[in-house]
Amino acid sequence: MSAGAQQRLMSELKGLEKEKWVNIELDNGSLFKWNVGLIVVNSESAFDGAYFKAQMVFTDKYPFEPPSFRFLQPIYHPNIYADGKLCISILHTPGEDAQSGELASERWSPLQGAESVLRSILLLLDDPEISSPANVDAGVMYRDKRAEYNEKAAETVVASKKNIPDGFIMPTSLETAPPKEIPDDEDFWAQSEEENDFGASDSDEDFDMDEDEEEGEGEDEEESED
Template sequence: MSTTPSKPTAAGSLLQRQLKEINTAKDLSGISVGLVRDSNVFEWEVSLMINDDCKYYGGGIFRAHLTFPADYPHMPPKLVFQTPIPFHPNIYPSGELCISILHPPGEDTFGYESAAERWTPVQTPETILLSVISLFSEPNEDSPANLDAAKLLRAEREGGPKEFRKRVRQCVKESLGEVD
């Protein structure tokens, strides 16, 4: 849940600066960011335009909200894809992204991730969004949020039917407003 502080905070000032940096960066093609509401720097609207060269998701335009906690950068934001939600091994059916760098700092109580793989305050919205773009190029089926997508991707990579690719192509079409 985001907060809208009544007075400027260190986190709010940092986010304003980072938003401006992303919007003026020349090397971030395919990434567009803005505020969901002008009055709340803690909630960003993101559009990711996936390069046509991407094996599965090429040509798609996926929208998400990136919501920052009041104690950012000490705690990670949450990225949730909006409708249509991409069919992807690392995106829950609810749209929430599952990626190590957005997991709270410290050791993983289940032992799947090291503390070095999890959130650290050196991460920025830019590094997060570049990691998300990378996940569209190389989904991680070993740590799935969407088991169906992970199973279909694994089967396809092992020479099975191209069902994953078919579902993703439909997802890309929906992201462009094309409905079959």
């Protein structure tokens, strides 16, 4: 396996472990095969509250080749095939495709990563591309019978919750807790003021002493002139 691919994947995995909206476990300890729990935390989404099991597979040529992605449960969606694979530009090989009309900027590039793929999939769930659907019936229902489509989505959410791992706590918000307030410790501030006095009183005394010495020197000079 490519050492470069391994280092890149280890770094990306470490970053994703901090996110609430995804839960990743390595398949049999393989860094190149991820078992993914993709979590929808969006009150405006038809799939809000879903825990979608998926699998993401990388080659030793990553990141120069895109990973593959497949949902492991049925999802009625315009851009998801019956086998769980997706019709999404970011998973297509780099470069422009004259036949599909996709621009290079829409397709995979080494600047992309696992997180950008997963975020793109979450966006696609709520904003499907129905002009060239993978599931024509779902595309028509989404366009013409949105209420029925949303009912199917709700049923899918209920079914997906059976995949939540034991002991896993589903997030209800993606916002992080605010930082703790600094305690109002009067002793701390009093001590700080004393420490930051910078010896002002000592400086005044030194200044007064310098003035007395200058006056004395002036008187001595006048007496010597007489």
